[in-house]
Amino acid sequence: MVAQAPCIREIVLSHGRYVWRLLRYLGVAERDLDDVCQDVFTTVHRKLGDLADEGLRPWLRTICVNHAKNYRRRARHHREMLVDEMPEPVVSASQEEGLELAEAQRCLLTLLDRLDEDWRAIFVLHRVEDLPMEQVAKIVGCSLSTAYLRYQRACAGLENALVNT
Structure with missing residues (x-):
């Protein structure tokens, strides 16, 4: 009996956070992550029949690397004016550890x-x-x-x- 390929909804639910995090580390700006994630999962949906025996996660990594590379190439041509500093948020002492990790x-x-x-x-x-x-x-x-x-x-x-x- 042949194993059935997972549906795109299952893939997004189980791997969405991973894809988002990997794309961020690969250089996709936070403001563009939702769009690039959607592009990744659109590619996954379109090519789901090509999924090889090595498994879903390695395949997702390759797709993420390719989309991040394309994003960074396009981003070289689009420059933004950024402010010098963002205002510091007010936080409680219980949030300090999370802020240190975020920093x-x-x-x-x-x-x-x-x-x-x-x-x-x-x-x-x-x-x-x-x-x-x-x-x-x-x-x-x-x-x-x-x-x-x-x-x-x-x-x-x-x-x-x-x-x-």
Whole structure:
């Protein structure tokens, strides 16, 4: 008996938060995440019949990497005027821990924004998503040695950016 492919609704419900988070780490601006997530799931729906034996999550990762890459290419041509600083929100003491985590995440995203997009994808997939480098190389479409080289350069770039902030 052949296993039936999951329906798009099940996929969105079970993987929506993962896709949103991965796209954010791959450089999609928060204001555009809903649209890019929708694009990802539109692609998933359109190509659901192409789902290979390796499983849904690796397939989703590849789709997310491709959509994030396309987004960042388009974003290079669209510049926005940003304010210097956002006003500080008023928070209670019980929210401090959550704010520290949010600040650390914001800091990481700022540092990741300084990386070359190929370096960033490899760093996020290997270090944040904890994928083996062999799988990362396959997802981004490069050789294993190139993936390791890009990862080393990403780490050096992040270290340099951290020192210079």
